[in-house]
Structures are given as structure tokens and as C-alpha cells.
Amino acid sequence: MKYCTECGAPNDDQSRYCDRCGKDLDEMQKKAEVLRMVPKRESDKYSGLAIAAFIVSLVGLIVFAIICGPISIIFSIVAIVEIRQKKRKGFGMAVAGLVIGVIDIISYFVLMDMFM
Numbered sequence: 001m002k003y004c005t006e007c008g009a010p011n012d013d014q015s016r017y018c019d020r021c022g023k024d025l026d027e028m029q030k031k032a033e034v035l036r037m038v039p040k041r042e043s044d045k046y047s048g049l050a051i052a053a054f055i056v057s058l059v060g061l062i063v064f065a066i067i068c069g070p071i072s073i074i075f076s077i078v079a080i081v082e083i084r085q086k087k088r089k090g091f092g093m094a095v096a097g098l099v100i101g102v103i104d105i106i107s108y109f110v111l112m113d114m115f116m
């Protein structure tokens with residue numbers, strides 16, 4: 001049993017044209033195969049780690065800079081490696097997380113200096 005991609009009607013495996021709408025089923029199957037051959041574009045996916053790194057680094061600007069800073073730096077580095085290997089999106093976000101993570105740590109020590 002194969003289904004017509006045009007109208008969804010079930011058709012015999014042997015039938016060449018759709019019983020309901022007359023669409024060429026063989027042609028459609030060929031198209032479907034071509035689509036299946038195109039690898040699923042992993043590169044369209046965002047790196048979750050890059051997003052996490054970015055968010056954690058932003059949190060660090062407000063609270064827990066000394067905790068969030070190093071975490072976001074680690075997340076960013078792992079994210080950058082992941083993005084390069086798996087060709088994910090989010091490189092800019094990972095770099096931003098890294099930079100802001102460093103700023104978190106610097107700001108922590110600057111504040112410590114100011115208050116002590």
C-alpha cells in the first residue's frame with residue numbers, strides 16, 4: 001500500500017497513478033527518494049550548550065558572577081567544539097558567552113577590590 005502525497009488516498013503498490021486524483025505515483029516516489037537522500041541538515045540546529053553558556057554568562061552579570069563566569073566559559077568552549085564538529089548554529093552565541101563569562105570574573109574581582 002502506498003499513499004498519494006497529493007491527496008492522501010491509499011493506492012495499490014502496483015498502480016502507477018493515484019485512483020483518486022490521477023497523480024503519477026512513480027514520479028512522486030522518486031521525488032521522495034531524492035528528498036530522503038538529502039542528509040538532514042544538522043547545521044540548522046542550534047547548539048543547546050551555546051545558548052546555555054550565553055544565558056549563564058548573562059545571569060553572571062547580575063548575580064553569582066564567580067560561579068556563572070567559569071561555568072559559562074566551560075560551556076562556551078565545549079559548545080564551540082561541538083559547533084565545529086557537528087556544524088551547529090550558535091557560534092556567535094558561544095563566543096558571546098565566553099566573552100561575557102570572562103567579564104563576569106573580571107567584574108567579580110573588580111567589585112571585590114572596590115568593597116574590600
Ligand SMILES: [Zn+2]
Pocket residue numbers: 004005006007008009018019020021022023
Ligand atoms: Zn491522489
